[in-house]
Each structure stands twice: as C-alpha cells, then as structure tokens.
Amino acid sequence: MRAIFKGTILSPISKGKVLFIVPGYLVTSEQGNILEVTSDNPREKYKSFPFYDFSDRIICPGFIDIHNHLSQLPLMGLSDNNLLTWLNKLVFPCEGKFKSQEIAKQTADSFFRQLLKNGTTTTSTYVTIHKQATDLAFQSAKENGVRAFIGKVMMDQEVPGNMLEDTQKSLQDSEELIEKWDGYDNGRLRYALTPRFAVSCSFSMLKGIGDLAKKYDVYIQSHLAESNGELKLIQKLYPDFENYTDVYYRAGILSEKTIMAHCIYLSGKEIKILRKTGTKVSHCPTANRFLASGIMPYRKLEQSGLTIGLGTDVAGGYSLSMFNEMKEAIETSKMINFLNSEKQYKPITVEEAFYLATLGGAKVLSLEKETGSLEISKSADFLVIDYQKLNDFKNRDILSNARNILSKMIYLGNKDIIEQVYLRGKRVI
Ligand SMILES: [Zn+2]
Structure with missing residues (x-):
C-alpha cells in the first residue's frame, strides 16, 4: 500500500x-x-x-454518511404524504422482503458498492429486524472494505404483524450480532444498536438496549423528533414523560455513543439533555425536505454545543451522494436564516458543509483519530x-x-x- x-x-x-x-x-x-x-x-x-x-x-x-437505511435502497426517489404513511405504505413492505437471504445479500452488495462509488468510505447503517439480513450486511461491508457501523432494526410495538418482534428475542439477536461483529477487522466494522424510534419500541425494550450498550460499550442509533405526526404518537404512547427526548433519557440510551437522526422539533430543555448526555446529532436535510418533515435548525443546535454530522437517510433521502447532502444542508440553512427576522442563524458555508461530511462525521462516530x-x-x-x-x-x-x-x-x-x-x-x- x-x-x-x-x-x-x-x-x-x-x-x-x-x-x-x-x-x-x-x-x-x-x-x-x-x-x-x-x-x-x-x-x-x-x-x-x-x-x-x-x-x-x-x-x-x-465522505462519512452517519445515517442511512440499506434496506430502503429500492425505495430511493419514492415519497409519500408524510413519514408515518411512508413507513406503513412503502418502508415496512420493502423491509419485510429481507426475510429472503437472497434479497438481503443482493441489496447489501449493491448498497455498499454504490456507497463507495459515491465516495463514502465510512457509514452508519440500519438494516431490518432480520438477524440473518444484518449478518449478511456485515458480510457485504467486509467484502467491500467499507468502514461501517451496522445494526439490526428493533421494533416491538405499533408496527404490522410481520415486522413485530418479541422484546427479549430482539435483544438476544442483537447481542449475538454484537459478539460476532463489533470490532471486527481492527474495528473497521462496529455494531450499532438500532431501535427504529420510540414509537415502535416499548420502554422495556429501550431500557434493555441501554443495558446492552453499556455492557458492550457499543453505539446506539435511532430517530428523534422527525415529524409532527410522530410527536403526537409519542404523546399518546408515552403520556407520563415530559417530552420525546425524556423517553430516551429515562430509558438510559442517551450517551456520547448515541446518534439521534433528524432532531427537527426539540425544545430548549431537550437540546440541553442532548448536550448534557453528549448525544450526537445526524442532520439529514434531504430527507427532511423530501418527506416534508420540516427543517432542522442546524445553527441553533450547533451553537448549543451539539456535535453534528450529515446523513443521507436513504431512502427518506433520495440520494447516496454526500455532495447532494452538503448542498441541501447549505440551502436549507439559508431558508432558516431567511425566515428568521433576527437573522442570528448564519447559513452553513461550503467549508463547513465539507467539514460536516468528513471530519464532523468522524467526530460523531468517535473516529476522528482514524479517519475524516x-x-x-x-x-x-x-x-x-x-x-x-x-x-x-x-x-x-x-x-x-x-x-x-x-x-x-x-x-x-x-x-x-x-x-x-x-x-x-x-x-x-
Ligand atoms: Zn432514518
């Protein structure tokens, strides 16, 4: 070499x-x-x-793409009214097909190949609820040489029957995958515990995930405050909690090794909790617009001291290109500045976008000494x-x-x- x-x-x-x-x-x-x-x-x-x-x-x-869904590759470019109907109509049927090992391996191979062609050398990736499909995704990342955090999606409530997991079985499957893959090849492959979001995870599952993360010192990746419909569901499912972030906080899954994607609708209190726990943020501007979820107030979160990187969120996002993600990050930050009368949120510069797509992403993944x-x-x-x-x-x-x-x-x-x-x-x- x-x-x-x-x-x-x-x-x-x-x-x-x-x-x-x-x-x-x-x-x-x-x-x-x-x-x-x-x-x-x-x-x-x-x-x-x-x-x-x-x-x-x-x-x-x-480039470093800190949030994407390998299993949604076939859905790139397909949107719907909003996040929740998109999940039900398109995502769950697509992810259900990953029961087939052939589909799982083919999609994973195509995904990592396309990722590299787009110049992304490090990724943090969701698969599906299927243990075998997740194992095959690791195999494929290994064969393609990508530096990757990968996790099996975990869901034990509020999803169609074929996507519903038994809580203990889901934790056990995840633990077995951690033991097999976390740290593989001098740490090039890492395991990330992957509760989809609090809507589809019971509190006892989230607590179990927090315990596993501590036991094995692994990363956790999930979604937070992406859309209004999701916020309403959280209020209904978790009425005794102060806010969305509080659910994750009290379950013990917020730490320096946790990446929360989207973070569009957060109160000042919630931002403080993320700051206090060292939780990292994945900014996914393409997906936020494409699914009409909203605009993440990047500068506000950045000024609050949060560590932020960029995620394509394929297939909430329609492109695996980090050039596109940088562009969307800049353009949406201009909109925030434009709409804000006090103009205190300066738009992202090209230098800053480049940083977020490289070294910033490395910092989110604690890889800044290794890559970025x-x-x-x-x-x-x-x-x-x-x-x-x-x-x-x-x-x-x-x-x-x-x-x-x-x-x-x-x-x-x-x-x-x-x-x-x-x-x-x-x-x-
Ligand atoms: Zn996502």
Missing part, C-alpha cells in the same frame, strides 16, 4: 478552515496509514515508493476527484482557491467526478 500521491490536497481542519496544498503530496505506509501530507516533494525521501501523479486532480478524504481528514497517522481513506469536469471553460483561475473548488464540487458534483476511492491506502474503486 505504500505510495506517493501527487495532487491538489483538500482536507478539513475545522468548521471554517480547509487545508489546501497545490501541488501537494500524500504519502501512505505499508499498513495503509498516512505518513505525510506535504508541499515538499518527498520522492527523494521515499525512493522505493510507487509514485502516482494526479496533478490535475483533487485528493480529499472519503488527511492527517499523519490516520487511515488513508481518500478520493481522487476530477474537478476539471466541473469547469468546461478550462479557466484555471476559477479553480485556484479552495472555496471555489468546494462550491463547484458541492453544487455541480456527483459520483461521476469521483475517479478513484482508496480505503486504508488500497484502491477499491
């Missing part, structure tokens, strides 16, 4: 800062880690290393991007700074501009 890659280096440093080196050199070790990121030609120093010249290409870290940016000793998970495809006029001045390149990539980019994808220094696309 050891090699020298020459190209335009573009890597996040913070929400507002980007490392930009032209020409830059990325040096990778035998083990697939980053040895150097430099503007000094390192070919003398590493004489025996193979050299790859991508002088007219961007080299940037692989091009830095010494991190895993060499990176993309080679032909950004000239975004610039038909061959006017190099336009693309002479990081902001313009990021803007072109985010607004005009799709998987076609991603030429190569590397994981731990090894080319996988």
Whole structure:
C-alpha cells in the first residue's frame, strides 16, 4: 500500500478552515496509514515508493454518511404524504422482503458498492429486524472494505404483524450480532444498536438496549423528533414523560455513543439533555425536505454545543451522494436564516458543509483519530476527484482557491467526478 500521491490536497481542519496544498503530496505506509501530507516533494525521501501523479486532480478524504437505511435502497426517489404513511405504505413492505437471504445479500452488495462509488468510505447503517439480513450486511461491508457501523432494526410495538418482534428475542439477536461483529477487522466494522424510534419500541425494550450498550460499550442509533405526526404518537404512547427526548433519557440510551437522526422539533430543555448526555446529532436535510418533515435548525443546535454530522437517510433521502447532502444542508440553512427576522442563524458555508461530511462525521462516530481528514497517522481513506469536469471553460483561475473548488464540487458534483476511492491506502474503486 505504500505510495506517493501527487495532487491538489483538500482536507478539513475545522468548521471554517480547509487545508489546501497545490501541488501537494500524500504519502501512505505499508499498513495503509498516512505518513505525510506535504508541499515538499518527498520522492527523494521515499525512493522505493510507487509514485502516482494526479496533478490535475483533487485528493480529499472519503465522505462519512452517519445515517442511512440499506434496506430502503429500492425505495430511493419514492415519497409519500408524510413519514408515518411512508413507513406503513412503502418502508415496512420493502423491509419485510429481507426475510429472503437472497434479497438481503443482493441489496447489501449493491448498497455498499454504490456507497463507495459515491465516495463514502465510512457509514452508519440500519438494516431490518432480520438477524440473518444484518449478518449478511456485515458480510457485504467486509467484502467491500467499507468502514461501517451496522445494526439490526428493533421494533416491538405499533408496527404490522410481520415486522413485530418479541422484546427479549430482539435483544438476544442483537447481542449475538454484537459478539460476532463489533470490532471486527481492527474495528473497521462496529455494531450499532438500532431501535427504529420510540414509537415502535416499548420502554422495556429501550431500557434493555441501554443495558446492552453499556455492557458492550457499543453505539446506539435511532430517530428523534422527525415529524409532527410522530410527536403526537409519542404523546399518546408515552403520556407520563415530559417530552420525546425524556423517553430516551429515562430509558438510559442517551450517551456520547448515541446518534439521534433528524432532531427537527426539540425544545430548549431537550437540546440541553442532548448536550448534557453528549448525544450526537445526524442532520439529514434531504430527507427532511423530501418527506416534508420540516427543517432542522442546524445553527441553533450547533451553537448549543451539539456535535453534528450529515446523513443521507436513504431512502427518506433520495440520494447516496454526500455532495447532494452538503448542498441541501447549505440551502436549507439559508431558508432558516431567511425566515428568521433576527437573522442570528448564519447559513452553513461550503467549508463547513465539507467539514460536516468528513471530519464532523468522524467526530460523531468517535473516529476522528482514524479517519475524516488527511492527517499523519490516520487511515488513508481518500478520493481522487476530477474537478476539471466541473469547469468546461478550462479557466484555471476559477479553480485556484479552495472555496471555489468546494462550491463547484458541492453544487455541480456527483459520483461521476469521483475517479478513484482508496480505503486504508488500497484502491477499491
Ligand atoms: Zn432514518
């Protein structure tokens, strides 16, 4: 795996800062880690290393999609009136098919392949209630080389009969999958306990999940405050709780290793609980618009000190492209600012969107020491991007700074501009 890659280096440093080196050199070790990121030609120093010249290409870290549903891949682009009818009419029948191992494996293979082609090298993914399908999803992630958090969906109430689980059996299946897969291949594969949302989980199931998470020190992923209809159901199902977040809090499932997706309708009190427990947030702007759920007040949550990353939420979202997710994040943040008379919520910049899709996502998953940016000793998970495809006029001045390149990539980019994808220094696309 050891090699020298020459190209335009573009890597996040913070929400507002980007490392930009032209020409830059990325040096990778035998083990697939980053040895150097430099503007000094390192070919003398590493004489025996193979050299790859991508002088007219961007080299940037692989993207991190912290929320998606592998099983909903066939539903991409199909919406309905709202979240709850969409779940009942489209999602549950689709996920029910994962009883078939053939469908489960085929879909998982296609999903991880498409994910990599879109430049996503790390993912946090839901499967279905089926243990076997979840096991096959791990198999497929292993074969495709993706860095992944994966979990079996858990539901023991308020869903159609064929999707209803026995509480204890669901916990037991999850525990067996944790023992088999969590930490596999030097931690490249991790288990994430996956209660769909409090609507479809009893309080005793949620408590059991909290206990399992502590016992094995694993992540939990779920949904929170995505739509108005969902909030009404929560009030009906959990009348003795102060609010939606309180259900998760009292069940003991909020911690630094918990990712809550959407978080559109949260009170100040609820935001404080998320902050206090260190709970992470997955911002899924595409899905929030596509299912007409609402707009997450990103800046408000960010200013409250929450750690946030981006999730495509396929198939609540219609695209696996993180370019699209960055674009939606920026555009919806402009709407929030526009609609707010005091204008205190500044829109997301292109640098910040790039951060959220890379290093920000890594922080949500506690992987910031391993991936998410091009830095010494991190895993060499990176993309080679032909950004000239975004610039038909061959006017190099336009693309002479990081902001313009990021803007072109985010607004005009799709998987076609991603030429190569590397994981731990090894080319996988
Ligand atoms: Zn989701």
